[in-house]
Amino acid sequence: xxxxxxxxxxxxxxxxxxxxxxxxxxxxxxxxxxxxxxxxxxxxxxxxxxxxxxxxxxxxxxxxxxxxxxxxxxxxxxxxxxxxxxxxxxxxxxxxxxxxxxxxxxxxxxxxxxxxxxxxxxxxxxxxxxxxxxxxxxxxxxxxxxxxxxxxxxxxxxxxxxxxxxxxxxxxxxxxxxxxxxxxxxxxxxxxxxxxxxxxxxxxxxxxxxxxxxxxxxxxxxxxxxxxxxxxxxxxxxxxxxxxxxxxxxxxxxxxxxxxxxxxxxxxxxxxxxxxxxxxxxxxxxxxxxxxxxxxxxxxxxxxxxxxxxxxxxxxxxxxxxxxxxxxxxxxxxxxxxxxxxxxxxxxxxxxxxxxxxxxxxxxxxxxxxxxxxxxxxxxxxxxxxxxxxxxxxxxxxxxxxxxxxxxxxxxxxxxxxxxxxxxxxxxxxxx
Numbered sequence: 035x036x037x038x039x040x041x042x043x044x045x046x047x048x049x050x051x052x053x054x055x056x057x058x059x060x061x062x063x064x065x066x067x068x069x070x071x072x073x074x075x076x077x078x079x080x081x082x083x084x085x086x087x088x089x090x091x092x093x094x095x096x097x098x099x100x101x102x103x104x105x106x107x108x109x110x111x112x113x114x115x116x117x118x119x120x121x122x123x124x125x126x127x128x129x130x131x132x133x134x135x136x137x138x139x140x141x142x143x144x145x146x147x148x149x150x151x152x153x154x155x156x157x158x159x160x161x162x163x164x165x166x167x168x169x170x171x172x173x174x175x176x177x178x179x180x181x182x183x184x185x186x187x188x189x190x191x192x193x194x195x196x197x198x199x200x201x202x203x204x205x206x207x208x209x210x211x212x213x214x215x216x217x218x219x220x221x222x223x224x225x226x227x228x229x230x231x232x233x234x235x236x237x238x239x240x241x242x243x244x245x246x247x248x249x250x251x252x253x254x255x256x257x258x259x260x261x262x263x264x265x266x267x268x269x270x271x272x273x274x275x276x277x278x279x280x281x282x283x284x285x286x287x288x289x290x291x292x293x294x295x296x297x298x299x300x301x302x303x304x305x306x307x308x309x310x311x312x313x314x315x316x317x318x319x320x321x322x323x324x325x326x327x328x329x330x331x332x333x334x335x336x337x338x339x340x341x342x343x344x345x346x347x348x349x350x351x352x353x354x355x356x357x358x359x360x361x362x363x364x365x366x367x368x369x370x371x372x373x374x375x376x377x378x379x380x381x382x383x384x385x386x387x388x389x390x391x392x393x394x395x396x397x398x399x400x401x402x403x404x405x406x407x408x409x410x411x412x413x414x415x416x417x418x419x420x421x422x423x424x425x426x427x428x429x430x431x432x433x434x435x436x437x438x439x440x441x442x443x444x445x446x447x448x449x450x451x452x453x454x455x456x457x458x459x460x461x462x463x464x465x466x
Contacts, residue, residue, distance in 0.1 A: 036139050039135065039136045039137075039138060039139055039140070040247075040248065040251060041244075042132070042135075042136040043136050043137070043140060043247075044242070044244055044247045044248075046133075046136070047240075048240065048241050048242045048243075048247055049244075051240050051241055052069075052240070052241035054098070055069040055070070055098070055240075055241065056069070056070060058096070058097055058098070063096050063097050063098075064083060064086055064087055064090075064094050064096060064101065065094070065096030065097065065098060065099050065101050065377065066096070066097075067083050067086075068080070068083045068084075068087070068101065068377075068379075069240070069241065069452075071083050072353065072452040073450075073452070076448065077349070080381075084103050084379070084381070084382045084385070087101055087102070087103045087379070087382065088103050088104070088382065088386075091103070091104040091107065092104045092106070092107035092365075092366040092367065092368055093107060093365075093366070093368050093376075098375065099356075099374075099375040099376060099377050100368075100370070100374060100375070100376045100377070101376075101377045101379065102366075102376070102377070102378055102379065102382075102383075103379045103381075103382025103383060103385075103386070104366065104382075104383065104386060105383040105384075105386035105388065105389045105405075105407065106366055107365065107366035107368075107378075107383075108378040108379070108380065108382075108383040108407055108411075109383070109407060109411050109412075110365050110366040111357055111365055111366075111376050111378045112355070112357070112378060112407070112410055112411040112412040112414065112415075113411055113412035114363060114365055114412075116359055116360055116361040116362075116363035117357045117358070117359050117360070117363065117365065117370075117376065118154050118357065118358060118359075118360045119151060119152050119153070119154065119355075119356075119357060119414055120147065120152045120153060120154055120358075121152075121358050121375075140251070141251055141254035141255040141258055142254065142258050142293070142296060142297050142300060143234070143237045143254050144237055144238060144301055144304070144305075145237065145238065146297075147297075148161070148293065148294045148297050148298075149297050149298075149301050150162060150297075150298060150301055150414075150417070151301065151414070154413075155413065158413065158414075159413075161290075161294065161298050162417065164279075164280055164283055164290070164298070165276060165280070165298065165302055165417065166417060168216060168276045168279075169417050169418050169419075169420060169421050170420070171420045174420040174421050174424050175424075177212065177216075177421070177424065178424060178428065180212070180215070181208070181212055181424065181425055181428045181429075182428050182432065184207075184208055184211050184212065185204075185208055185428055185429050185432040185433070186432060188203065188204050188207055188208060189204070189432065189433065189436055191203070192204070192464065194437060194463075194464035194465035195463075195465055196463070197443045197461045197462065197463050198461065198462060198463075198464070199459050199460060199461050199462075200314075200315065200318060200433075200460045200461075200462050201311065201315050201456075201457050201458065201459055201460045202459075204314070204429070204433070205311050205314035205315045205318070205429070205457075205460070206228055206232075206307070206311045207228075208310075208314065208425060208429050209306065209307035209310035209311060209314070209425050209429075210224055210227060210228050210231075210307040210311075211224065212306075212307075212421075212425060213302075213303060213306030213307050214227065214303075215275075216275060216276055216306070217275055217276050217277050217299070217302070217303055217306075218264075218268060218273045218275030218276070218277050218278060219264065219303070223260070223264070226260065227257075227260075227303065228307075230253050230256055230257040230260070231257075231303075231304045231307065231308055232308075233249060233250065233252075233253035234250055234253040234254050234257060234304065235308055235449070235451050235454050236250050236450075236451050236452075237250045237254060238451070238452075238453040238454060239451055239452040239453055240452070241452075257300060257304075258296060258300065261296050261299060261300050261303075262296060264277070265277060265281065265295065265296065265299065268281055269281055276302070277299050280295060280298065280299060281295070302417070302418075305417075305418060306418055306421070308454060309351040309352060309422065309454065310351075310421075310422050310425050310426065311456060312351035312449075312454060312455060312456025312457070313342075313345065313346065313351050313422060313425075313426045313456075314425075314426060314429045314430065315456050315457035315460050316345055316349040316351070316455070316456055316457070317341075317342065317345040317349075317426060317429075317430045318430065318433065318440070318442075318460060318462065319349075319442055319446065319457065319460065320345055320348065320349060320396055321341075321345075321430065321434060322440045322441065322442045322462065323442065324396060325439075327341070327396065327397075327398050328434060328438060328439075330398060330399065331398065331431075331434065332434075332435075332438060335431075337398050337399065338427050338430070338431045339423070339427055340398055340399070340400070340403050340404070341398040341427075341430070342423055342426040342427050342430065343403040343404045343406060343423070344396060344397060344398050344400055344403040345426065345430075346384075346403075346406050346408040346409075346426075347384045347385075347390070347400075347403050347406035347408065348384070348385075348394075348396050349455065350380055350381050350384055350406070350408035350455060351408065351454060351455055351456060352380055352408065352410075352453060352454060352455065353379065353380065353381050353452065353453055353454075353455050354377055354378060354379045354380055354381065354453065355377075355378050355380065355410060355414075356375065356376070356377055356378075357375075357376045357377075357378060358373065358374065358375050358376070359371065359372055359373060359374045359376070360372065380406075380407050380408055380410070381455070383406075383407045384406045384407060384408060389402070389405060390402065390405075409422075433464075436464075437464040437465055439466055440462050440463065440464050441462065441463045441466065442460065442461070442462050443461040443462065443463060444461075445459060445461045446459060446460050446461060447459045
């Protein structure tokens with residue numbers, strides 16, 4: 035019976051959409067073509083489709099969704115109160131009963147309620163308030179010294195004379211160590227958290243194969259089981275970490291159920307390092323191939339914050355986000371009927387030539403690099419934006435100050451995920 039439920043979840047959530055979108059792509063639908071282009075993780079495959087979508091600004095009206103790469107339109111989508119992150123449930127009829135049956139043993143994930151990613155006010159406001167103080171700019175500044183220490187210690191352990199996979203030895207270990215300390219995760223569990231986080235990353239994607247889908251659900255289930263045990267341990271011996279604070283808040287009358295607690299804690303933990311791994315890897319690859327930009331940074335240390343934002347603009351860790359209108363509304367001057375699906379391509383908005391002159395050029399001196407939308411916007415603006423920027427700056431600056439001329443070797447591999455964009459392997463020789 036559990037296998038039958040999983041098969042139904044996969045069929046409706048992945049097999050059917052994949053078949054429909056591939057067929058639409060063959061018929062010229064740009065939404066379908068974009069879906070196919072995201073398979074490789076290669077920007078070269080996606081860029082031509084982005085250009086065609088831009089010609090239909092502010093929205094390309096596809097067969098199944100309206101798609102935008104326009105900067106102003108993406109911002110309007112993310113800020114409109116009538117455009118929500120949660121897709122409505124089917125509440126009656128045979129389909130509703132079938133879906134309810136299929137979801138009975140589904141694991142908690144980033145796209146299943148009550149995740150912050152798919153909830154709306156008032157619940158979203160309540161969950162966000164509980165964790166936002168830990169990620170405020172003031173709180174993040176207090177973590178700066180510890181992050182610098184971690185980055186230095188990680189580089190001390192690397193032999194710079196031989197090619198080394200910086201994703202495995204640096205880009206992943208820096209943010210997971212920081213977020214684990216914030217959340218009170220003991221050293222012995224961090225390797226498991228990294229492994230499960232990487233295995234569950236495709237849970238954000240559409241169109242997974244059956245094998246990948248089963249692997250992802252297994253990882254999500256194992257992660258939830260570990261998280262429940264970790265929270266039980268903190269109930270018995272609370273510390274000065276965020277999860278202990280969440281448990282205390284629950285006991286003080288903030289109505290977080292056990293499911294809400296695990297969902298919020300799990301998302302904060304996974305999101306706290308997954309996207310930053312991509313930011314660091316993407317930044318290393320971009321700067322390693324541009325000696326003139328590295329020279330500028332060596333001469334002007336004050337450019338590092340802007341360089342991080344330019345990395346986020348040119349090669350964002352998250353490609354796109356989906357929304358649905360909850361009422362008849364207007365977005366960027368375009369009428370939208372209730373129930374309309376909208377895809378906002380963050381990566382496309384970041385290369386809008388009307389906002390960023392010569393948008394394909396990586397320029398750390400770009401005056402408005404910070405106007406990128408890689409952290410989303412509106413009520414779902416990334417909770418950890420300040421932390422990610424700080425980790426990106428510390429991680430990249432520390433590496434390039436110690437090794438000014440790294441060389442990316444053959445064998446670099448992009449992640450196979452559609453939504454999260456980064457490197458799975460990044461072999462680099464640090465010292466010529």
